[in-house]
Amino acid sequence: MDGRFISLIVKGMEDLDEAELVRGVAGGDRAAFDELYRRTSPWLAVRLRRRCADDDVVADVLQETYLAVWRAAGSYAGSVTAGSAVGWLWTIAANRLVDAFRRRAREERVPAVALLDTTAPAAEDEVMANRVDQNFEQALLLLPPELRQVLQAMVLDDLSVRQTAVLLGMPEGTVKTRARRARIALRKALS
Template sequence: MTGITLAGKPAARLGRLAGVRSVRKAPRELDEERLVRLVARGDRAAFEELYRRTAPWMALRLRRRCADEQIVAEVMQETYLAVWRAAGAFAGSSAGGTAAGWLWTIAARRLVDAFRRRAHHAEPPVAAALPDAAPAAEEEALATAVGGDVGDALRRLAPELRQVLQAMVLDGLSVRETAVLLGLPEGTVKTRARRARIAMREALA
């Protein structure tokens, strides 16, 4: 088999005669969505590049939610193992998602799972304390994602209300998952979410 032919000559040979080469971009030149697509096909170089790009901010975001380095390391390992195994499930931008958002959703849920496991055997992990002087990157992302008056209203929310919105809106967690992540009763999460909505309505009235 010589592949597709044109006028009796192999297409690949015609390409060489014309000085045309089929060039594949190096992983570092591809965006994250394309890297995930390649990972789904078992491309280890693409996986390594995806890890190189995303692991630093992934670890940072996890540490902002959990002060236990062992848990952070476990969640990182589980997250990228899941990425390698399930990259084919990524819906992509056609479904309104991004590769970074997809990765973080996996990580956030793995963190919730880790908190649940620890709760059965020991004291729940201590959430990382954030410095009061500077807002976390997630707070800025949450505010700038909507921008304008809504973004300003989000910044003025009480920290405990903004924390719930971060988990439910930015991380895409359910009430139950948010409760586990923050170490709160589900009723408290619902109450704070309701208070946050009321505060937002009043701020924008």
């Protein structure tokens, strides 16, 4: 067992600062995660509500933030140059809030565009679309897991390179390389 985690067991959770709790979370310590959430979620919710009046959006952003913390705590805990843990947590939450605003803006634009196109697609187009979707799905399944993770974060979850790097706990250069390799592999599989 690592000495850091032994100190987590010996010390009470209330004696640990937020950075130590994040290191505990990085080690998979559920109690450290619960304590971090208990300490930080109230002030984080207040800060988010100052920027967004929609309680549902704030609740979703909080959930996404702590999910990202659980997944990416190792990237903070392993970083020598990382700032404060609460600053790191706020950065994640702020990015998730921006993402929520972008999603809402896209959703608000979609109905207007859908109303403009009142023609139904031809049966041949529907068959071809289903076939393309199946081919794409098969091509995705053939990708190595590390490429598929990056592609999912950047394309499906609409994260930036930096956000993907934080989420997956890897350098930005690695994210860019894997995204490029995934696109090349998909192009080859679909051609």
